[in-house]
Amino acid sequence: NTKGFIFDLDGVIVDTAKYHYLAWKNLATSLEIPFSEAQNEQLKGVSRVASLHKILTWGAISLSEEAFNATMNKKNEEYLSYISKMTTSEILPDVVRVLDFLKETNQKIALGSASKNARIILDKVALKEYFETIVDGTNVTKAKPDPEVFLNAAEGLQVPPNQCVVFEDSVAGIQAANSAGMISIGIGDKTVLHEADHVFRDFTEMPSEFIKELIKK
Numbered sequence: 001n002t003k004g005f006i007f008d009l010d011g012v013i014v015d016t017a018k019y020h021y022l023a024w025k026n027l028a029t030s031l032e033i034p035f036s037e038a039q040n041e042q043l044k045g046v047s048r049v050a051s052l053h054k055i056l057t058w059g060a061i062s063l064s065e066e067a068f069n070a071t072m073n074k075k076n077e078e079y080l081s082y083i084s085k086m087t088t089s090e091i092l093p094d095v096v097r098v099l100d101f102l103k104e105t106n107q108k109i110a111l112g113s114a115s116k117n118a119r120i121i122l123d124k125v126a127l128k129e130y131f132e133t134i135v136d137g138t139n140v141t142k143a144k145p146d147p148e149v150f151l152n153a154a155e156g157l158q159v160p161p162n163q164c165v166v167f168e169d170s171v172a173g174i175q176a177a178n179s180a181g182m183i184s185i186g187i188g189d190k191t192v193l194h195e196a197d198h199v200f201r202d203f204t205e206m207p208s209e210f211i212k213e214l215i216k217k
């Protein structure tokens with residue numbers, strides 16, 4: 001049996017969620033907008049543009065188009081300075097074990113990320129060659145929870161959506177996987193990701209037996 005396994009990037013493969021958080025937090029602070037961890041949760045999986053719109057809404061601030069773009073670039077520059085220092089040590093625990101297991105069992109592997117920086121990060125952590133298809137923020141027009149990113153990944157893998165499994169750490173991403181008709185696996189907190197078909201704290205808690213069962217389904 002061959003299935004399509006689609007990985008989100010930020011917060012699933014690497015812990016870049018903390019860098020996004022830092023950069024948004026500094027930006028919000030500079031605009032005197034309070035920014036909590038709970039609000040940050042709502043930005044996970046959400047595109048750069050949509051994230052800034054949300055933050056500005058929380059602060060009841062409106063910016064001219066020019067200022068909006070400058071603010072977005074500022075955030076990205078800070079974020080890029082963090083990721084430029086990334087190494088393979090920042091790959092989350094057991095991600096490589098799962099990727100190797102999928103390769104050994106001839107499964108198809110894709111990346112489905114909202115990030116425009118996805119390729120840079122995969123290069124930094126030397127994982128690019130695992131992915132047969134990469135769909136990222138530069139290839140999609142509709143952000144998660146829209147299923148576009150995952151449907152494009154399935155198409156790239158030439159696997160029907162109902163034969164695909166998605167690993168996601170964000171609420172928006174789980175919703176996107178569900179509306180694509182795929183099996184959704186949450187990586188993170190069960191309470192936050194309660195809409196997922198299955199949830200694991202991280203990959204260390206996901207036995208190879210579980211993956212074997214998914215492949216058989």
Ligand code: BG6
Binds near residue numbers: 043076113114115116
């Ligand atoms: C998602 C992250 O993967 O990518 C979001 O969860 C981020 O936090 C989004 O805003 C867009 O990323 P980037 O790298 O294009 O700003």
Ligand code: MG
Binds near residue numbers: 009012044168173
């Ligand atoms: Mg994510």
